[in-house]
Amino acid sequence: MSTTTAFRTVIRRAARKNSVKTAVPSSKGRLAQSLQPTGRAKKLGSLHVAPRSRPSFSRDVAPHSGKRPKQQHSNPLEAHFDLSTTTLPKTLPSDFTSPPLLPGLLQSVKEVLGQDAVPTPIQALSLKHLMKEPGAESKWKEYLLASETGSGKSIAYLLPLLQDLKRTELESAGSPRKSSPRPFNPRALVLAPTHELSRQLAGFAKKVSHIIKLRIQCASRANTSSTTKNNSTASKMKTTTEVVFDNCDTGDVMVGSGGRFNREVDVLVGTPMKLLELEKGKGWNWEQRAHERALRAGSKKTEDPTVRKFWVDEPEMGLESIEWVIVDEADVLFDPDFEASTRQLLADIATAKGQPVPVLPVSPVSLSDARPTPESPQPISYPFHLLLTSATIPNSLSNYLSTHHPALVRLASPKLHHLPSTLRTEHAKWTGGNKDADIERRIRRVWAEDALTHAKSALPAGSPVKLSKIIVFCNKRSKVEQLTTVLGTRGVACVALTGDADARKRGNNHHLDGFLKSSDSSMITSGSRPLKPPVLRAGLSNPAVTPHVLVTTSLLSRGLDFSPEIKHVFIVDEPRNMIDFLHRAGRAGRAGESGKVVVFGRAQGRGSGRTEEMRKKIRALT
Numbered sequence: 001m002s003t004t005t006a007f008r009t010v011i012r013r014a015a016r017k018n019s020v021k022t023a024v025p026s027s028k029g030r031l032a033q034s035l036q037p038t039g040r041a042k043k044l045g046s047l048h049v050a051p052r053s054r055p056s057f058s059r060d061v062a063p064h065s066g067k068r069p070k071q072q073h074s075n076p077l078e079a080h081f082d083l084s085t086t087t088l089p090k091t092l093p094s095d096f097t098s099p100p101l102l103p104g105l106l107q108s109v110k111e112v113l114g115q116d117a118v119p120t121p122i123q124a125l126s127l128k129h130l131m132k133e134p135g136a137e138s139k140w141k142e143y144l145l146a147s148e149t150g151s152g153k154s155i156a157y158l159l160p161l162l163q164d165l166k167r168t169e170l171e172s173a174g175s176p177r178k179s180s181p182r183p184f185n186p187r188a189l190v191l192a193p194t195h196e197l198s199r200q201l202a203g204f205a206k207k208v209s210h211i212i213k214l215r216i217q218c219a220s221r222a223n224t225s226s227t228t229k230n231n232s233t234a235s236k237m238k239t240t241t242e243v244v245f246d247n248c249d250t251g252d253v254m255v256g257s258g259g260r261f262n263r264e265v266d267v268l269v270g271t272p273m274k275l276l277e278l279e280k281g282k283g284w285n286w287e288q289r290a291h292e293r294a295l296r297a298g299s300k301k302t303e304d305p306t307v308r309k310f311w312v313d314e315p316e317m318g319l320e321s322i323e324w325v326i327v328d329e330a331d332v333l334f335d336p337d338f339e340a341s342t343r344q345l346l347a348d349i350a351t352a353k354g355q356p357v358p359v360l361p362v363s364p365v366s367l368s369d370a371r372p373t374p375e376s377p378q379p380i381s382y383p384f385h386l387l388l389t390s391a392t393i394p395n396s397l398s399n400y401l402s403t404h405h406p407a408l409v410r411l412a413s414p415k416l417h418h419l420p421s422t423l424r425t426e427h428a429k430w431t432g433g434n435k436d437a438d439i440e441r442r443i444r445r446v447w448a449e450d451a452l453t454h455a456k457s458a459l460p461a462g463s464p465v466k467l468s469k470i471i472v473f474c475n476k477r478s479k480v481e482q483l484t485t486v487l488g489t490r491g492v493a494c495v496a497l498t499g500d501a502d503a504r505k506r507g508n509n510h511h512l513d514g515f516l517k518s519s520d521s522s523m524i525t526s527g528s529r530p531l532k533p534p535v536l537r538a539g540l541s542n543p544a545v546t547p548h549v550l551v552t553t554s555l556l557s558r559g560l561d562f563s564p565e566i567k568h569v570f571i572v573d574e575p576r577n578m579i580d581f582l583h584r585a586g587r588a589g590r591a592g593e594s595g596k597v598v599v600f601g602r603a604q605g606r607g608s609g610r611t612e613e614m615r616k617k618i619r620a621l622t
């Protein structure tokens with residue numbers, strides 16, 4: 001279908017629905033409103049308290065019954081998620097002032113979220129349970145904050161973290177900080193699975209803490225070439241002057257030089273691998289990794305001549321001062337790909353603080369997706385506050401926590417394991433042979449709808465139309481590349497982002513910011529009458545030139561906040577599981593904004609059974 005035909009179709013449909021007016025909710029407090037439980041979610045609304053043997057807090061929390069509501073036996077998600085639920089407490093803070101925040105912190109929260117913003121359910125739960133009253137007993141906390149995508153988990157963990165760090169700093173004003181031979185001695189770590197998310201979280205934390213003046217840094221070193229012993233002097237010099245930290249706000253980088261670079265850091269954000277590298281020295285595991293690669297490639301020799309010998313740099317980070325560790329996207333960071341690094345880092349902190357914990361091998365049971373079983377717990381007790389956050393609690397994470405952190409308290413929002421209520425789902429059928437053409441048609445339909453909305457608005461006729469940005473999720477890198485090329489040749493310029501894309505190696509988020517920011521200048525003009533198809537301007541305003549479509553894999557499905565720019569997500573390959581689906585879809589419909597996820601699938605013939613199965617599961621999420 002051409003642009004013109006698509007546009008006309010939209011016009012016809014709109015004419016039919018002409019009498020239906022869309023209610024535009026007030027922007028103030030929209031997020032909190034959209035997250036209130038309704039219908040079935042209200043019944044199942046959950047504050048989930050994990051420790052069955054040790055009821056942990058508050059009179060108003062109904063104790064976990066251990067029983068599953070009847071209707072959940074038929075829930076197709078049961079195989080993936082821990083769906084245990086209890087009742088939401090009746091009394092939760094309804095604003096950011098009770099318990100009181102430090103004045104500077106409150107001011108920044110209002111600046112960032114808006115003067116009328118009220119806490120979302122997960123933020124209210126966090127305020128209620130995690131804000132330490134001055135003089136309250138100091139004990140290491142262990143909490144899981146779980147709520148649907150885009151519901152404000154970052155603020156939910158930042159408030160107790162920043163408030164506590166500032167208070168401790170004020171209380172110990174005058175007393176010198178512990179001396180350490182290492183240049184960086186953070187008081188808190190925030191772990192995230194990707195550099196992109198680390199940078200975004202650090203930038204956000206900076207905004208929230210700029211008045212109370214805590215120092216937030218992102219440990220996001222630009223990827224540089226490996227350092228070999230053969231060229232040790234030159235390469236060592238290179239390492240000591242290369243980029244150490246990325247300044248997430250400005251994109252500037254500060255250049256460190258080994259031990260000479262000294263700067264106090266309160267909160268350091270990074271991937272577990274990058275933080276281990278700072279703790280142990282760059283190159284600490286390269287030899288082992290190269291060895292494993294050689295083994296995977298089938299090398300039988302113990303000393304493979306192709307395995308290079310790597311130089312290990314000086315460690316740069318001390319762990320003795322750490323009081324808090326936040327594990328964002330905990331279900332990923334405790335999954336088999338990240339689990340070893342995450343637990344190694346946590347264990348190293350405990351050791352540095354003089355309370356070593358065993359790094360137990362992960363039991364296959366705790367990592368399995370099977371329903372939790374009453375295992376004999378092997379508790380790990382870390383000497384720091386541990387906060388995990390996640391939008392999904394797969395059974396594997398639930399098992400892991402029951403086994404190793406039986407005292408950890410789980411706080412969950414009423415709509416956990418549901419799509420945000422402001423997100424609409426549409427199913428698009430493949431029409432036949434050419435899937436790329438179907439995707440293109442759907443993209444153009446979104447733009448035609450933009451033009452129609454513009455034409456019906458009070459904006460002056462002929463003024464530019466703002467075209468929507470769209471994220472397209474594929475399963476494989478090869479598909480991302482192929483689709484980007486095809487759409488490009490058909491006049492839809494795309495940004496392709498895969499794990500090893502060059503743009504990711506630059507140590508900043510400019511590749512994402514550029515895509516999102518260009519929206520202001522990327523416009524088309526509409527004629528004065530709505531039936532006239534949009535006219536494309538040349539150059540920047542032309543989506544054939546300026547990318548309006550980001551094509552990627554699940555890499556960008558985790559944690560990244562694209563609101564309010566992204567309202568459309570396309571899922572063109574069947575997601576591997578519903579966890580993947582929730583996270584991909586959750587890049588739109590955030591913070592109470594409206595959004596739409598379009599799921600492509602086969603309506604008949606081969607593969608249609610699987611599509612129908614997926615639809616059922618998606619219905620269970622809404």
Ligand SMILES: Nc1ncnc2c1ncn2[C@@H]1O[C@H](COP(=O)(O)OP(=O)(O)OP(=O)(O)O)[C@@H](O)[C@H]1O
Nearest residue numbers: 031117118120149150151152153154391559561591
């Ligand atoms: N109380 C609030 N009122 C209005 N907007 C809010 C509020 N809290 C957070 N937001 C906004 O909501 C958006 C999403 O927040 P955030 O990224 O923390 O969500 P999340 O729950 O961590 O999502 P994900 O699970 O995808 O990581 C952000 O743009 C944030 O500024």
